Amino acid sequence: MRLISVAYCINPYSSDYCFTFAPRMTKFDHDSVVPYKESALTKKQQVAEMFNRIAFRYDFMNRFLSAGIDIGWRKKALKQLAEEKPKVLLDVATGTGDIAIMAYELLKPDSIIGIDISEKMLEIGKEKVLKSGLEQHIQLQSGDSEAINFPEGSFDAVTVAFGVRNFEHLEQGLEEIKRVLKPGGKLVILEFSKPKITGIAQLYNWYVGIVAPQMASIVSNNRKAYQYLNKSVQGFPEGKAFVDILNNVGFRNTSCKKLSLGICSIYCGVK
Numbered sequence: 001m002r003l004i005s006v007a008y009c010i011n012p013y014s015s016d017y018c019f020t021f022a023p024r025m026t027k028f029d030h031d032s033v034v035p036y037k038e039s040a041l042t043k044k045q046q047v048a049e050m051f052n053r054i055a056f057r058y059d060f061m062n063r064f065l066s067a068g069i070d071i072g073w074r075k076k077a078l079k080q081l082a083e084e085k086p087k088v089l090l091d092v093a094t095g096t097g098d099i100a101i102m103a104y105e106l107l108k109p110d111s112i113i114g115i116d117i118s119e120k121m122l123e124i125g126k127e128k129v130l131k132s133g134l135e136q137h138i139q140l141q142s143g144d145s146e147a148i149n150f151p152e153g154s155f156d157a158v159t160v161a162f163g164v165r166n167f168e169h170l171e172q173g174l175e176e177i178k179r180v181l182k183p184g185g186k187l188v189i190l191e192f193s194k195p196k197i198t199g200i201a202q203l204y205n206w207y208v209g210i211v212a213p214q215m216a217s218i219v220s221n222n223r224k225a226y227q228y229l230n231k232s233v234q235g236f237p238e239g240k241a242f243v244d245i246l247n248n249v250g251f252r253n254t255s256c257k258k259l260s261l262g263i264c265s266i267y268c269g270v271k
Contacts, residue, residue, distance in 0.1 A: 044146075048118050078102060080188045091113070091161075093166065097140055099161045103159065153180070162190060175250075251269030255268045
């Protein structure tokens, strides 16, 4: 179903001073998956609030719950840009800056911009950038994936690690990414997916559906954030369905590569 409305706001996280007119958007099942069902806030606002709440434990929980495998996933995603050697790179949903910092270490671009809607995550990311001595090469700033504050054709490459599930309007975010890419620029997305192998699928569902929320409740005191993780993964259009969305938005040379028996996937596309 095509929806013909989008809001342009002075403050993208508030309904104040907004007006609407006409982009194309398809409604996906995961659009209605939110962290806090009882909240009247939009999905975008709820996601920002959720990450602000868990920011202080976010990096630890990533390493702990994945047993460090997530580091390898990020490296494999960034290797998709090895041949392109981007000079100017945008990291959307940069969070605490893991991909931005790793991108500089592996690819050595001249400049990396990381944007995110969570101020608390950005605060931690900026501290990490300073400790790494990379403040001349990496800038982290507040930014919305659906209204990226850069001119058309600004970046050689764009990365998104575990962020597209959180887009309030998936196609709009992808169209914005394509807009700010230079012609021939490459998009690399790293995202959770659902394993299909019998036994592995059941074990995965048990782990992310029961174990991860319980551990999150103990360590970060925010069970709902990791319940949201599971529900958003279950509702997200993965694999061929997501590749089809990239194609519909206008990306070419699209691909999907499964990692770790299908727990995670790397998607690529070229403007």
